[in-house]
Amino acid sequence: MPEMREPIESGCPDPWQYMHPVMRKNFGMWKYHEHPRVGVLRHVAYSGDEVWTVKVGTQRILDVFTLRKLCDIGDRYADGFVHFTLRSNLEYVVDDAAKVEPLIKAVEDAGFIVGGTQNSVTMISHTQGWLHCDIPGTDASGVVKSMMDELIDEFKTATMPNRVHITTSCCQINCGGQGDIAINVQHTKPPKINHDLVANVCERPSVVARCPVAAIRPAMVNGKPSLEVDERKCICCGACFPPCPPMQINDAEHSKLAIWVGGNHSNARGKPTFQKLVAAGIPNNPPRWPEATAIVKRILNAYKEGARDWERVNEWIERIGWPRFFEEVELPFTKYHIDTWRGARASFNASNYIRF
Amino acid sequence: MATDKHPTPMLDQLESGPWPSFITGIKRLRDEHPDARINQVTNSLLGQLEHSYETRKGYWKGGTVSVYGYGGGIIPRFSEVGKAFPESKEFHTLRVQPPAGNHYSTGMLRQLADSWEKYGSGLVTFHGQTGNIMFIGTDTENTQHFFDAINDYGWDLGGAGPCVRTAMSCVGAARCEMSCTNELKAHRLLVNNFTDDVHRPALPYKFKFKVSGCGNDCQNAIERADFAVIGTWRDDMKVDQDEVKNYLGTKGRQYIIDNVITRCPTQALSLKDDGTLEVNNRDCVRCMHCLNVMPKALHPGDDKGVTICIGGKRTLKIGDLMGTVIVPFKKLETEEDYESMVELAEEIIDFWAENGLEHERCGEMIERIGLANFLDGLGIEPDPNMLSHPRESSYVRMDDWDEAAEAWFERRAEAAAG
Numbered sequence: 001m002p003e004m005r006e007p008i009e010s011g012c013p014d015p016w017q018y019m020h021p022v023m024r025k026n027f028g029m030w031k032y033h034e035h036p037r038v039g040v041l042r043h044v045a046y047s048g049d050e051v052w053t054v055k056v057g058t059q060r061i062l063d064v065f066t067l068r069k070l071c072d073i074g075d076r077y078a079d080g081f082v083h084f085t086l087r088s089n090l091e092y093v094v095d096d097a098a099k100v101e102p103l104i105k106a107v108e109d110a111g112f113i114v115g116g117t118q119n120s121v122t123m124i125s126h127t128q129g130w131l132h133c134d135i136p137g138t139d140a141s142g143v144v145k146s147m148m149d150e151l152i153d154e155f156k157t158a159t160m161p162n163r164v165h166i167t168t169s170c171c172q173i174n175c176g177g178q179g180d181i182a183i184n185v186q187h188t189k190p191p192k193i194n195h196d197l198v199a200n201v202c203e204r205p206s207v208v209a210r211c212p213v214a215a216i217r218p219a220m221v222n223g224k225p226s227l228e229v230d231e232r233k234c235i236c237c238g239a240c241f242p243p244c245p246p247m248q249i250n251d252a253e254h255s256k257l258a259i260w261v262g263g264n265h266s267n268a269r270g271k272p273t274f275q276k277l278v279a280a281g282i283p284n285n286p287p288r289w290p291e292a293t294a295i296v297k298r299i300l301n302a303y304k305e306g307a308r309d310w311e312r313v314n315e316w317i318e319r320i321g322w323p324r325f326f327e328e329v330e331l332p333f334t335k336y337h338i339d340t341w342r343g344a345r346a347s348f349n350a351s352n353y354i355r356f
Numbered sequence: 357m358a359t360d361k362h363p364t365p366m367l368d369q370l371e372s373g374p375w376p377s378f379i380t381g382i383k384r385l386r387d388e389h390p391d392a393r394i395n396q397v398t399n400s401l402l403g404q405l406e407h408s409y410e411t412r413k414g415y416w417k418g419g420t421v422s423v424y425g426y427g428g429g430i431i432p433r434f435s436e437v438g439k440a441f442p443e444s445k446e447f448h449t450l451r452v453q454p455p456a457g458n459h460y461s462t463g464m465l466r467q468l469a470d471s472w473e474k475y476g477s478g479l480v481t482f483h484g485q486t487g488n489i490m491f492i493g494t495d496t497e498n499t500q501h502f503f504d505a506i507n508d509y510g511w512d513l514g515g516a517g518p519c520v521r522t523a524m525s526c527v528g529a530a531r532c533e534m535s536c537t538n539e540l541k542a543h544r545l546l547v548n549n550f551t552d553d554v555h556r557p558a559l560p561y562k563f564k565f566k567v568s569g570c571g572n573d574c575q576n577a578i579e580r581a582d583f584a585v586i587g588t589w590r591d592d593m594k595v596d597q598d599e600v601k602n603y604l605g606t607k608g609r610q611y612i613i614d615n616v617i618t619r620c621p622t623q624a625l626s627l628k629d630d631g632t633l634e635v636n637n638r639d640c641v642r643c644m645h646c647l648n649v650m651p652k653a654l655h656p657g658d659d660k661g662v663t664i665c666i667g668g669k670r671t672l673k674i675g676d677l678m679g680t681v682i683v684p685f686k687k688l689e690t691e692e693d694y695e696s697m698v699e700l701a702e703e704i705i706d707f708w709a710e711n712g713l714e715h716e717r718c719g720e721m722i723e724r725i726g727l728a729n730f731l732d733g734l735g736i737e738p739d740p741n742m743l744s745h746p747r748e749s750s751y752v753r754m755d756d757w758d759e760a761a762e763a764w765f766e767r768r769a770e771a772a773a774g
Contacts, residue, residue: 004424004425005424005504006424006425007423007424007425007426007503007507007512007513007555008507008508008512009512009551009552009555010507010510010511010512011453011512011544011547011548011551011554012453012454012455012456012512012522012523012543012544012547012548013453013454013455013456013510013511013512014455014456014544015455015456015457015458015459015530015540016540017455017461018455018459018460018461018464019457019459019530020459023530023531024530027529027530028529028535028538030529030531030532030533030535031533031652031655032533032651032652032655033532033533033651034651043531043532043533051531053531057375057376058376059375059376059377059378059380059381060378060481061378061381061382061479061481061492062381062479062480062481062482063381063382063384063385063478063479064385064389064469064472064473064478064480065381065384065385065388065389065478066376066381066384067465067469067480068466068469070465071462071465071466071469074462075462080461080462080463081459081460081461081462082459082460082461082462082465083457083458083459083460083527083531084454084458084460084482084483085458085527086524086526086574086575086576088481088482088483090482093531111376112376113374113375113376125485127485128484128490128492129414130405130408130409130413130414130415131401131405131492132416132431132433132447132449132492132493133414133416134414134416134417134418134433135414136414137414138412139405139408139409141378142370142409145370145373145375145377145378145379146370146373148375149372149373149374149375152374152375172671173670173671173672174670174671175485175670176485177485177576177579177580177670178576178579178676206714206715209713209714209715210673210715212672212673212674237671237672239672239673242418245417250413250414252411252412252413255412263579265573265574265576265577265578265579265580266571266572266573266644267571267572267573267578267586267641267642267643267644268571268572268643268644268645268648269619269620269621269643269645270621270643271678272573272578272579272678274579274676274678284412286366286409286412287366287367287369287370287409288369288370308614309614309615310615310619310645310648310649341675342674342675343675
């Protein structure tokens with residue numbers, strides 16, 4: 001065996017070396033910001049210095065050609081420094097207003113999209129999907145590309161009442177996280193178990209422990225140790241699949257998409273909120289997923305039409321009430337919208353508050 | 357290129373439309389990259405991805421791959437249809453920790469791209485949902501080579517599995533007037549104190565640090581982090597009355613009333629007849645809304661610090677949990693301030709490592725044992741800021757009520773004495 005190289009456990013790198021010099025100089029000394037146009041922010045420091053940020057939407061899964069193209073633009077039209085946002089938008093930072101328009105032109109000529117600031121539908125945060133995940137029910141990159149093709153004007157115009165964060169997740173573990181609108185795979189059938197493989201592949205006690213509703217128990221099947229699922233208890237969450245792949249949860253026909261709304265991480269005006277289920281049973285329909293996009297657009301249109309300035313999706317619905325929400329977005333309300341999980345009672349209306 | 361291209365009729369449909377296409381990017385690696393290895397790997401990847409689109413199923417399985425000396429940091433992927441798509445049958449992702457706040461120079465991005473195309477597929481994402489740079493797609497042998505290359509010039513793996521994960525922080529003080537703390541410093545001191553726990557998974561489950569400079573919480577810390585650090589301040593917010601008048605002049609009185617005054621969650625604002633803004637700072641909860649609407653007129657106070665919330669997480673297993681306030685306010689100025697925050701993180705992780713069940717997040721453990729027991733275990737005194745409201749159920753034994761009440765008054769007296 002050749003001699004192995006010991007790792008240098010350096011951890012998280014110091015960003016100071018990669019930060020725009022004006023940002024370094026004015027660290028912690030910023031006074032205010034303005035939004036001169038969509039996709040551009042102007043930050044002014046107490047020193048009088050300013051930086052202009054141009055926000056750029058990309059395909060997120062970057063090939064090295066695209067990454068170098070973005071670097072070329074950064075060297076030629078910006079100051080050689082970039083910052084990535086939480087939602088994988090790239091931000092060029094420049095120290096001079098005169099650099100902004102040529103930079104925007106270069107970005108757009110190269111096929112990237114300037115926008116995503118303030119009251120826009122910004123880039124959809126997403127997960128790996130069929131490209132790389134081991135448990136995906138759908139492909140995140142494809143869903144996002146298809147949706148952003150349809151929502152690109154909202155990325156570029158910022159005419160929503162407040163910012164809109166959309167997320168996608170390829171299973172109910174929900175790595176995409178909370179969003180004003182979230183498009184998540186929802187499995188609808190219990191796992192199909194390949195009993196021949198369970199004993200060799202799965203650590204059975206930890207699979208049993210993983211189930212949120214205690215629906216899995218050890219069993220002998222065809223003379224082999226395996227697992228069985230109480231299908232009446234099973235909530236089809238798929239949590240057993242990662243530790244035990246023979247418990248196949250993904251299903252070309254029965255893995256559907258569901259849409260959730262009202263997740264909001266900010267503390268502004270109210271405490272952070274979790275998203276709520278509004279639609280399920282939506283076909284998982286590659287390569288363009290038109291059914292899911294159509295519902296997202298209906299929700300966005302109703303929000304844009306009905307919400308007041310600064311209201312996020314959750315606040316808008318809180319004001320107009322859920323009955324009117326379901327009416328306006330033309331979605332059915334069913335018994336499945338009534339929560340059955342722990343704490344469900346807190347979501348019941350214990351008052352005479354009814355809107356007419 | 358000698359290899360036959362896999363047909364991709366479904367993926368081809370993702371090349372139309374105005375948004376940049378990841379498929380076009382992968383095809384460019386297949387068709388134009390000078391290295392035949394990359395042409396073949398990406399051709400094979402496209403073939404498998406097309407197969408997934410046709411059959412609506414994923415075909416990757418995990419495994420055990422790491423680099424010498426570490427136990428994690430790699431997302432191993434082996435293809436279940438590797439016979440049909442052999443060149444990408446091993447397609448591991450390396451999770452690499454970004455600089456705090458996600459700042460890069462183009463020079464460094466180019467250096468990373470050069471290393472990656474030498475050993476990997478040429479596909480990379482800034483960043484995954486845990487906050488890592490995702491170098492997507494290489495085989496087991498090249499995983500080590502790529503790591504060796506970038507580790508030599510300052511890059512290290514992030515977390516994967518039951519371990520301390522890569523941390524995240526907002527752009528913060530580097531470019532934002534709302535910033536109430538040095539996010540980058542808090543981020544690096546916290547996560548770099550636990551490099552052993554990042555690289556060698558041995559905890560009950562994952563543990564995440566996220567730092568947001570203010571209550572806007574751009575890093576989604578309260579919902580997504582086991583240890584969330586949120587910037588805030590405890591003195592009065594700063595009001596520039598001239599700028600308030602400018603907003604009144606340009607936006608109009610009704611706009612300010614409808615969008616600032618009445619939107620305050622604790623009714624702490626009042627617009628006076630003379631056009632000045634009055635703030636009741638004792639009622640203000642630092643939600644950030646009015647500062648967001650009037651960034652020129654309103655600013656955080658000078659006595660800044662952080663609130664620490666513990667136990668946020670997503671669904672699996674018991675349902676979604678927001679983090680709970682454990683430290684209502686903490687100054688982060690001196691080195692000792694930072695050290696005591698890191699010590700708190702050590703104590704919490706130790707307590708959870710000791711008491712958490714397998715695959716149980718810190719917040720789930722708190723849910724199971726109760727917040728009062730968690731505080732007791734850590735020696736943290738209860739504080740009404742930790743709750744939305746006190747207990748509603750009368751079914752409780754309160755054997756030590758008198759002692760607990762006395763302790764409260766003693767702590768109050770100590771705090772008053774300073």
